[in-house]
Amino acid sequence: MASAQIQTLLRFLSQDVKVPLATAMGKTLELQKANLITIEQISKANLEILEGIFNDKKIAKQVLNAAKRISKKRGASDDTKSSPQKRNKSSKPLKKDSTPFEIESSLSLPSTAVNEDELSGTVVVTNRAPLVLAFAVCVLKYTMPEQPLSSRLSLAQAVVSANSRTKAASLGLEEGNSAEQEGWGEGHPIVKVLGRDIRVLKRWDYDPNEGKPPIETKTEDQSENTQDKQNQMPPLWGVDLEALRGKDSNHNTGRHQTTDNTLSIFRPESARSYLYRAFSKPAEEGKTAPKKKSVASIEDEKEECLGRILSAIDMVCQSWVPKLDQAELDRRAWSWYIRVRPDVQSGVQGWGEKGQVKLSDILALRRGI
Incomplete structure (x- = not known):
């Protein structure tokens, strides 16, 4: 086989x-x-x-x-x-009474139907922060498979924010202790994502399958699924400690807040939007004054690039799942990102100017590190 x-x-x-x-x-x-x-x-x-x-x-x-x-x-x-990407892209705003299943569906990310040879020949342009985000979202599907997409996007964005803060401090652009160093988030659980400790909020009352249209009703299956859920980590939010510190200084609301309404979290919608904007095709050499593209054409191109890079990372994760446990897969994922990140001058907000990422380099990670 x-x-x-x-x-x-x-x-x-x-x-x-x-x-x-x-x-x-x-x-x-x-x-x-x-x-x-x-x-x-x-x-x-x-x-x-x-x-x-x-x-x-x-x-x-x-x-x-x-x-x-x-x-x-x-x-x-x-x-x-005929149009796989457009089916995944949510263009209509959600209703206020949307079910969790509808919310999760609206956050779906694009995939690609191209074969591996074409995928290997693809080059995308991006900077480092969104590439970290893409790696984290993909890896979390295997290291924390019980987490819904909304949680994976939130946790992945928490990693990007923490790395950005660390980079800014190393360049002397951020002074003083971070919110984490000052004890913000103390008491909240910690999970590891790409080797970094992330403070989280448990979403005990959230069932991502609530509102899902029934396909088959099997009492035995339902009882089995109920038992599985009892043994799993509940859905999580990544806590935005820096925003929480700023909120407290403005409103004196205290450090130990425990609800979605008062606690600053990384929103999955923002992370998803960032991914959709962050990847594009390199400019074609030898062409001068290219024809101006429509907004719709540019968005479709970015979506196609995102679908391809997510598919490449996913293929790497799949190849290692039979060989590594979840903790080791998470640990190695950061080194994979380091090997393929764009070679650019580092900055802070976007971690530098944009550079090229060859998907062939990502796919080569399946051969070992």
Whole structure:
């Protein structure tokens, strides 16, 4: 079985079916022996065969149902394949009473349908901060798979902000202690993202699947999912400590605030918007006075570039998931970013002038570091 097929199967079992990664790795070979290599093949499999492989009737049903669900979605996607990026892009403002599922859907990020050869030949122009953001968002999908997209965007933006503050201090452009050094956020939990400690707020009352249209109603599956949720970290917000310090100095509201309304957090909408604006194609050499592009054309180009760079990083993560645990994957991700970041003069806000990033360099990270 090809490496890409193994990665797809592992991702399906660990993320869509919620099978522990160690178990998923052990069952991949058994699925191969049963000639169940693709999700489509699994969706058409006999339930008894799956029960024999997983030795558990409930898990076998979950595997079969998840495969059917994904195959059905892919079939619907193929019917409207003419403009994949535009389907992901949310252009309408959300209603005040939008459900969590609608909110998460509105934050979806673009992907690309190009083959690996074309992806490898792609060069994008960006600066360092959004590239860190892109790496963090992708890596969090594997190091904290229970986190919804809104949380991953918030946590990723927290990493970018912390790195920017550190860089500014090293250049002498920020004086005094940071909010973290002064004790702001003390008492809030800490998670590691790209090796950096991030203060977080737990969103106990948030269920990202609330409002999701029911596809199949299976009592056994629901009880299984409920048990999974009890063992998982709840959705998180990345806490904006610098903004919190500024808010307190203006309003004297105190350090230990615990609600979304009073605590400064990194908003996922801002992080997503930043990603959509941050990547573009390099200027074509040898051309003078290029024809001015429309705003819509520029936005489409940026979206395509973002989709390609996210896909390249995701392919790297998938290749390492079978070999690294979550903590080690997070640790190595920062070194991957260092190897491919644009070679520019460092500044503060955007971490310097823009430079080129070759997606072939990103894809090469699958061969080891």
